[in-house]
Amino acid sequence: MINTPIQPVVPLPPVPPVGEKTIKEKLVALSEKFKTLSKNMKFLVIAGGVLVVLLILLTIVSLARGGRKQQVVKATPTPVAVASSPIPKYEIVNPSKYATDSGVLKIEGDVDSLNSEMNSVDLRSSDLRIPDLDMSIKF
Amino acid sequence: MISYLVSLLLGYFAVSAQVFDYNKAYQDYLFSYSIYQQAHSEYDLARSQYLASGTIASEQKAQGATAKMLIERDSATIAYLTALRMKLRENPGVVNTTRENLFSLIDNEISLYNLHKAKVASAGSLEDLVEDSAEAAAQFQQTELLIYQVLTNISVGHTSSFRVREKDIITTLRTKITEIKTAGDKKVDSVERALTEADDKLSRSVEKEQEALALIAKLKTNNKDKLGVFNDTQRSMSESLSYIKEANSIVKDALRQIKTND
Numbered sequence: 001m002i003n004t005p006i007q008p009v010v011p012l013p014p015v016p017p018v019g020e021k022t023i024k025e026k027l028v029a030l031s032e033k034f035k036t037l038s039k040n041m042k043f044l045v046i047a048g049g050v051l052v053v054l055l056i057l058l059t060i061v062s063l064a065r066g067g068r069k070q071q072v073v074k075a076t077p078t079p080v081a082v083a084s085s086p087i088p089k090y091e092i093v094n095p096s097k098y099a100t101d102s103g104v105l106k107i108e109g110d111v112d113s114l115n116s117e118m119n120s121v122d123l124r125s126s127d128l129r130i131p132d133l134d135m136s137i138k139f
Numbered sequence: 140m141i142s143y144l145v146s147l148l149l150g151y152f153a154v155s156a157q158v159f160d161y162n163k164a165y166q167d168y169l170f171s172y173s174i175y176q177q178a179h180s181e182y183d184l185a186r187s188q189y190l191a192s193g194t195i196a197s198e199q200k201a202q203g204a205t206a207k208m209l210i211e212r213d214s215a216t217i218a219y220l221t222a223l224r225m226k227l228r229e230n231p232g233v234v235n236t237t238r239e240n241l242f243s244l245i246d247n248e249i250s251l252y253n254l255h256k257a258k259v260a261s262a263g264s265l266e267d268l269v270e271d272s273a274e275a276a277a278q279f280q281q282t283e284l285l286i287y288q289v290l291t292n293i294s295v296g297h298t299s300s301f302r303v304r305e306k307d308i309i310t311t312l313r314t315k316i317t318e319i320k321t322a323g324d325k326k327v328d329s330v331e332r333a334l335t336e337a338d339d340k341l342s343r344s345v346e347k348e349q350e351a352l353a354l355i356a357k358l359k360t361n362n363k364d365k366l367g368v369f370n371d372t373q374r375s376m377s378e379s380l381s382y383i384k385e386a387n388s389i390v391k392d393a394l395r396q397i398k399t400n401d
Contacts, residue, residue, distance in 0.1 A: 096397065096401070098325065098398055099398040099399075103318075104397055104398060107394060110307075111394065114301065114304050114308070121297050121301075123377065124290070124294065127165065128222065130219075130283060130286055130366075133279070135272070135275070137209070137268070139266075
């Protein structure tokens with residue numbers, strides 16, 4: 001009787017089913033395929049890839065920001081209709097009979113007009129600064 | 140109808156083209172000054188090239204550019220003086236004799252620069268042009284003095300005009316107060332006191348004006364800091380205007396009292 005040694009049973013590595021490729025093989029195949037592409041195509045593929053990555057990043061960032069924001073409801077006052085009358089410069093609380101006197105109102109108009117002119121006058125005539133002329137001509 | 144409108148428009152443009160006022164004179168000055176600046180750039184370049192190479196051709200070019208620049212410098216000065224003259228003419232409040240005197244001085248300056256322009260055009264060498272330029276530079280010292288005198292008088296014209304109007308307002312208000320007193324239906328003592336205070340403010344305004352005029356009268360051709368003196372006159376003029384504003388404010392307050400019941 002021949003004694004044949006009993007070999008320990010070693011579990012076999014998982015074998016993919018026939019016709020299916022591993023991820024590594026897929027990547028290798030893709031890189032091989034990429035190598036065969038023309039220069040222009042390679043550039044387009046890389047640019048497209050970068051664009052996709054950027055879009056993904058932007059989406060993530062905007063989602064993160066949006067998530068942090070809290071929606072605040074601001075109370076806005078209801079618009080009230082205002083009569084379009086000129087705002088008086090001062091209010092006479094207890095008007096005398098001269099408050100509507102035409103002579104007094106005329107004087108008041110003259111005072112306001114003069115005030116406005118005095119506030120806008122350019123005493124210095126700034127536009128007429130002495131011209132900057134080169135007076136030192138030498139050779 | 141269309142022909143009528145066209146003739147109306149043409150008429151308008153013809154009339155507006157004839158009007159020579161301060162705005163037009165000022166635009167002319169700005170244009171003239173821009174031409175001077177261009178001529179000065181060309182002169183700078185020609186001068187550098189001549190100093191670097193020293194050739195006859197570069198000398199001739201430098202001479203031409205210098206002559207052109209000097210002529211444009213005179214033109215810019217004339218245009219400026221014309222604008223200044225128009226400003227003085229249109230400014231209210233300047234005393235007639237002062238205005239006429241200043242007109243005469245400006246006209247004299249303009250004639251001198253016109254003569255100078257003709258002289259520059261006849262210069263035969265670079266040395267002649269340098270001398271011509273120095274002559275204009277010396278004249279410009281006098282011109283600057285006149286310019287500051289005119290500008291100060293224009294300021295005084297403004298404040299004088301404002302003060303006259305303020306005085307008219309006060310006079311009219313005093314007449315009104317007399318009416319109110321006659322009617323006897325309102326106390327006006329405090330209003331009268333306020334108007335006296337307004338009068339005082341106007342007197343102070345005159346004093347400040349006199350200060351400015353005295354300062355500018357002392358200014359001499361050889362003064363190295365004419366602008367500094369002019370700035371001092373302008374400070375006095377600002378103070379003069381402030382006093383008139385204060386007087387106006389007092390009048391405004393007096394009116395408020397009149398309009399309010401005792």
